[in-house]
Amino acid sequence: MPPLVKTYLTPDVTAVKFAIKTTLAMMIALYLALWFNLDRPYWALISAAFLQIRPMSGMVIEKGICQISGTLIGALAGILIMALFAQARVPALITLTLWIMLCTYVGSLWRNNYTYGCLMAAVTAMLIVVISNGSTPGGIFDIAVARLSELGLGAICATLVSSLLWPSRVGKHLSAQADTAINEAFENAALRLEASDDIPAMQKALRGSLGPLTVLETDSQAARFEGPEGPGRIRATHVLTRRTLRFLANLQALHQMLHDHADRLDPRSIEIARQVAQGFREAEHVKGVPKARQELQDLRHLVHESDEQGMAPLDRRARLGLRESIGHAMVMLDAREAIASPGTHKLRSASLAWHRDHLAAGINALRSGLVFGSLAMFWILTAWSSAMVAMLLGTLFSSFFASRDNPVAITMMFYKGMLAAIPSAFLFGHVLLSQANGFPMLAMLFGTPLFLGLLGATNPATMGYCLAFTIFNILLTMPGNNMDFSFDSFANRAVAVIIGLTCVVMGFRLLPGLGTRLRRRRLINAISRDIHHLRRRSIRDAETRFSGHMADRILQLAQHDDMLPEDQRHLFILGLTGLDLGTATLRLRDRLDDAPHPLIRRAHRQLLRALASGFEESANGRQPQGVREAGKRLDAAIATHGNVAADRRVLLEGLVERLELALERLGHIMAERPRIKPDREPDTVTS
Known part of the structure; x- marks a missing residue:
């Protein structure tokens, strides 16, 4: 059954x-906006709708604060x-274009609701400049106050x-994500320690763990708005992320030893x-966590009792790696x-630092500037009052979709939702x-299409269509105390909506962002x-930056792997090897x-430089040079x-040997696949 049909024939309780x-939050916001006789009550509805997209209390509060701050x-x-x-007017629009580009650039560097705040800063400035064109200074200030009032009212009602x-x-949501991350990490551990050849299964388990980890780090900040226990949840999330990354790095190293170098290990x-x-x-x-912890305690005793004197360095390193993995897993459960x-x-635990690509952010900013500049030029040349709606949509969606994984596909989903909203808005909002x-x-009457649209907004497969259907029903109707029900007014808005979203689609097609390669x-x-910088910063700062960056990068490399043929999927290995090497560097x-x-x-x-x-x-397909020699110099x-016990030196020798083997394997893999060309787009896209 198609997802859209299933959503409406058998809706789940959460969606309802x-x-x-x-819908209730939007209707309350609309009633109060009409009662206060605000200029554009529909902005209160849009504000309430956007805040409720992720309806956890803490997230609504955090997003509301970001929205109001960005609006201010x-x-x-x-x-x-x-x-x-x-x-x-022209210098004002040029300056406004630069401001929109700046907001898009900054928003593209964030991973949480601060992005939404940047978006609102761009949209609010655009509305004030465009609407107040030719107004008196007092009129400009009144327009600014009206926008703040409308958006603030929607935020309060939604909260x-x-x-x-x-x-x-948020706490319950974080617990569910943590369960998923740990269970998938344990599944990945089982596959790797069995020296499995099932690469897709290992990739699936690894993505299944890293995805929730990224969500945890992004969403955990909202827990601070849910009482005094919030900061404790945030710290626990940081601990879970760090330990899971170390756990996964250990598993990558152990899998290589067990799978590729089993002949060097004791049976x-x-x-x-x-x-x-x-x-x-x-x-x-x-x-339950207590039973899982007991299982891990038994494993730790098993590995500890298996230690024997006179083992080869690689065997000692393998046994130590098993103990470390179990230790990380126990901290993950804590x-x-x-x-x-x-x-x-x-x-x-300190918070993590995320990977930020300034070139990608710059391209997003340039695209937003081009979209808005084109629509502003169209507005000046035509003097069409409804062109302001097109400018609004161009500003809103060129920034909103910029940081998504596949913005072209998402924009097309919104485009289809917008087309479906046109007859609906005409029937319910005008006739x-x-x-x-x-x-x-x-x-x-007005709440019916909004409710129907929101009913499908919880399903990732239909969210783009249904959320667009809801938003464009609002924009095409524009409810207020002095509504214009004439057909030409509706037709003007419909044409403006089509032009605005078409410009956004064209912008993403002309400037699609960084290519895969x-x-x-x-x-x-x-x-x-x-990895080079790991030896230059303090250990704490280096670990914070590296852990956060690598979680994000490995997810991106996994997405690129999904776009490659099965026999060319090697980017995951590259990311995991980098994570393993960085973790070993921090340990050294x-x-x-x-x-x-x-x-x-x-x-x-x-040795660190080597x-x-x-x-x-x-990573560039060449064999590493000087690692073994640097390890021998350090050992000597x-x-x-040094006053170091012999077994510690054996462990160090085993670590250097293992890292050299990992780098040699990566060099062989990258040399065999020098040219990578994606043969397909991702199968599914969610907004």
Whole structure:
């Protein structure tokens, strides 16, 4: 059954509740806007609709704060532009274009609701400059106050309804995401420790873990608005992200040893790894954190008791890797418990830094400027009053879709939703609404298409169509105290909507953003640069930046892999190798940065440089040079000038050997696939 048909024939309870809550918030906002006689009450509806897209109470509050803050900043920017160019329309529009580009650029660098705040700053400034063209200074200020009032009213109504009617908490959402991340990570662990050849299954499990981790980091900030336990949940989320990344890096290294170099390992090590894999599967399926923790405790005892004297360095490293993986998994469970019940666990961790591509942000800004500039020129040349609607849509959606994975496909979904909204808005918003008498009848008639649109907005497969259907019903109807029900007014708005969204589609087609190959190359260079920088920053700062950057980059590399033929999917391996190498670098720094003898510190720095250069060479299809020699120099320096136990030196030797093998394997893989051309687009796109 097609998703759209299924959504309306068999709607789930969550979708119905969401549609009722959002429609109610919009109707309350509309009633109050009409009662206060605001100029454009429909902005209160749009504000309430956007805030309810993710209806968790904390997120609604956070998004509302960002919306009002962005609106205030945009209002100040619009007033300033008009103060400078009140009688010069062209310079005012040029300055406004630069402001919109700046807002889009900054918004493209964020991952959370700050992006929405930047969007509102651009839209509000545009509305003030365009609407107040030719107005007096007092009129300009009144327009700014009206926009703030309308958007603020919608935000307040959405927040109240979200908090009072079927409230949904961010804490519960974070707990569900944490469960998914941990379970998928354990599934990935089981596959890798069994030395599985099922690459798609491992990729699926890894994406299934990294995706929720990214959502956790983005959404956890909203938990601070849900009471005093919020900061504890945020810290626990950071701990879970860090430990899961270390866990995945360990698994990548262990899988390579077990799969590619099993002949160098003792059969007992391989058997223990398989027992640990089975233990992770059992921990994944047990109910409750205490039982899962007990499973991991049993695994830790199993691995610890298996240690033997005289093992080869690679065997020692494999056993240590198993113990470290189990230790990371236990901390992950503690973090999961702290997310659900922050009062029971006190965890501390700094926030993560995310990967930001300034070139991609610059292209997004240029596209937004071109779209708005084209529509502004059209407005000047035609002097068409409805062109302001087209300018609004161009500003709104060229910025809103810029940071999405496939903006062209999403824009086309909105385009189809807009076309479906035209007959609906004409029927409900003009033919029937013109006969309505009183607000109850208005709410019943106008709320019907809004409710139907919102009913499908919770399903990612239909969200683009249904959300567009709702928004364009509002824009095409524009409810207010002095509504114009004439056909020519409706036709003008419909044409303006089509022109505005068509310009957005053309903008994304003309400037689609970074191509797959260029983005892949930039991601590789960014990983190499971060690995080089790991030895220059403090350990805490380096770990914070590297962990956050790598989670985001690995997800992007996974998306690029999905666009490649099956036999060319290697980017995941590249990202995981970089993550493994960075984690090993941080571990080496933690143990050797404060070495007592300068020769040890010098040899340590040389090894870190060799590892960073080795990754860059391997990522470009060349074999790494100098890693083994640097490791031997460090071992000799420690033997001569350090007071380090022999087993520690064996572990260090095993670590260097393992990293060299990983880099050699990456070099071979990249050399075999020098040219990558995507053969298809992603199958599904969600907004």
